[in-house]
Amino acid sequence: MIEGAARRVAFFGGSFDPPHLGHLAVARAARAALQLDAILFAPVGAQPLKPQGSTASFDDRLRMTELAISGEPGLEVSCIDAPDPAGHPNYTLDTLHRLRAFFPTDASLFCLMGADSFLSLGQWHGAAEVPFAATLVVASRPGQSLADLESSLPEGVSIADSEPPDLPMGAGTELISYALRNRAGKTAAFHLLPGLDVEISASEIRRQIRSAAAERELLPPAVARYIHEHGLYQ
Numbered sequence: 338m339i340e341g342a343a344r345r346v347a348f349f350g351g352s353f354d355p356p357h358l359g360h361l362a363v364a365r366a367a368r369a370a371l372q373l374d375a376i377l378f379a380p381v382g383a384q385p386l387k388p389q390g391s392t393a394s395f396d397d398r399l400r401m402t403e404l405a406i407s408g409e410p411g412l413e414v415s416c417i418d419a420p421d422p423a424g425h426p427n428y429t430l431d432t433l434h435r436l437r438a439f440f441p442t443d444a445s446l447f448c449l450m451g452a453d454s455f456l457s458l459g460q461w462h463g464a465a466e467v468p469f470a471a472t473l474v475v476a477s478r479p480g481q482s483l484a485d486l487e488s489s490l491p492e493g494v495s496i497a498d499s500e501p502p503d504l505p506m507g508a509g510t511e512l513i514s515y516a517l518r519n520r521a522g523k524t525a526a527f528h529l530l531p532g533l534d535v536e537i538s539a540s541e542i543r544r545q546i547r548s549a550a551a552e553r554e555l556l557p558p559a560v561a562r563y564i565h566e567h568g569l570y571q
Contacts, residue, residue, distance in 0.1 A: 344374040344375060344440070344444055344445075345371065345372060345373045345374045345375075345444075345445045345447070346373065346374060346375045346376075346377065346436075346440065346444060346445070346446055346447070347364075347367060347368075347371070347373050347375070347376045347377065347446075347447035347448070347449040347474065348377050348379060348415075348417075348429075348432065348433060348436055348446070348447070348448050348449065348471060349363075349364060349376050349377060349378050349379065349449040349450070350379045350380075350381055350418055350429055350432065350448075350450075351379075351380070351381060351450075351451075351454065352380065352381055352384055352387070352391050352398065352539065353378065353380045353398050353401065353402045353405075353539075354391040354392050354393050354398055354539055354543070355393065355398070355401050355405075355539060355542065355543075355556065355560055355564060355569070355570075356378070356398075356401050356402045356405040356406075356557070356560060357405075357539060357542055357555050357556050357557075357560070358554075358555055358556065358557065359451070359555075360378070360405070361405065361406070361409070361412075361557070362533060363449065363451055363476040363530070363533060364376045364378070364406075364409075364412055364449070365409075366476065366530045366533055367447070367449050367474050367476070367530060368411055368412075370511070370512040370528075370530060371447065371474065371512070371528070373411060373447070374411060375411050375412075375413055376411060376412050376413070376449065377413055377414075377415040377417070377436075378402050378405075378406055378412060378413065378414050378415065379414075379415040379416070379417050379418040379432070380395060380398040380399050380402055380414075380418065380419075381418045381427050382395055382418055382419050382420030382421060382427050383420060383421065383424070383425070383426045383427050384426070384427070385426040385427070385428065385461075385462060386457060386460060386461075392543055392569075392570060393569050393570070395419065395420055397563075397567065397569060399414065399416070400563065401560045401563055401564070402414050404557065404559035404560050404563055405557045405559070405560050407559065417432055417435060417436065418432055428461070428462040428463065429448070429461060429462075429467060430461070430462055430463035430466055430467050430470055431462075433446070433448060433467070433470040433471045434470060436471070437470065437471070445472070446470075446471040446472070447471055447472045447473075447474050447528075448467065448470070448471040448472065448473050448474065449474045449476075450473070450474070450475055450476070451475070451476050452475060452476060452477050455473075455475045455486065455489060456489045457489075458489055458490070458491060459489060459490070459491045459492065461491075464491035464492075465491040465492060465493045465494050465519060467491070468490075468491075468494060468517050468525050468527065469517075469519065469523060469525045472525060472526045472527070472528065473517075473525075473526075473527050473528065474528045474529075474530065475527075475528070475529050475530070476529075476530045476533045477529045477530065477531050477533070486529070490517070493519055493520045494517055494518070494519050495517070495518055496515050496516070496517060496518075496527070497515070497516040497517060497518035497524055511530070511531055512528055512529070512530060513528070513529040513531055514526060514527070514528050514529075515527045515528075515529075542555055542556065542570075543570045546564060546569070546570040546571070547570055547571060
């Protein structure tokens with residue numbers, strides 16, 4: 338994991354089953370908009386909301402993620418969400434707390450996710466605490482309304498009337514910022530990356546691979562080669 342002085346770091350967790358160009362598009366946009374020093378791609382060991390598990394093994398997903406981001410400045414792979422030895426599910430809130438303890442107190446920690454993940458946020462373990470453990474950055478779908486997003490916030494968390502804290506932002510990348518408030522009156526920034534047309538479904542990619550009709554342009558070439566060489570998703 339990255340070390341050193343205070344940095345602007347985003348946690349990007351997910352199954353990455355497989356990692357695809359949509360994931361890269363989201364990471365690149367967030368890196369540019371928020372001037373992030375690093376984005377940690379963290380394949381999850383056991384996704385609590387997917388009890389059936391991932392299709393590919395954790396080791397395969399980890400290796401594919403390494404291949405997908407190879408050569409991308411500021412993108413790194415993290416094993417912080419590796420399978421728990423005791424078999425317990427991985428909870429994002431616990432992971433964010435571990436990351437917060439690892440970095441200096443003045444480091445800025447973000448939690449990056451796509452719209453699909455955000456729409457299930459209310460079902461997460463400790464959901465109401467997640468936005469206050471790390472600043473949420475959500476890649477919203479083109480044309481998605483704020484009302485749709487607000488309805489997905491955890492119980493007890495709402496969009497506040499106040500302005501979000503000022504943060505350095507990159508030029509040329511659209512970002513919409515709000516402030517969230519919980520019942521105790523605590524506020525946290527909440528950022529949207531609007532209009533990212535990255536509607537690429539990992540389940541659809543797996544289906545295409547099984548039917549021998551995979552659109553390779555949806556995958557980084559190195560990931561497509563790895564899938565073929567290891568006979569994944571057949």
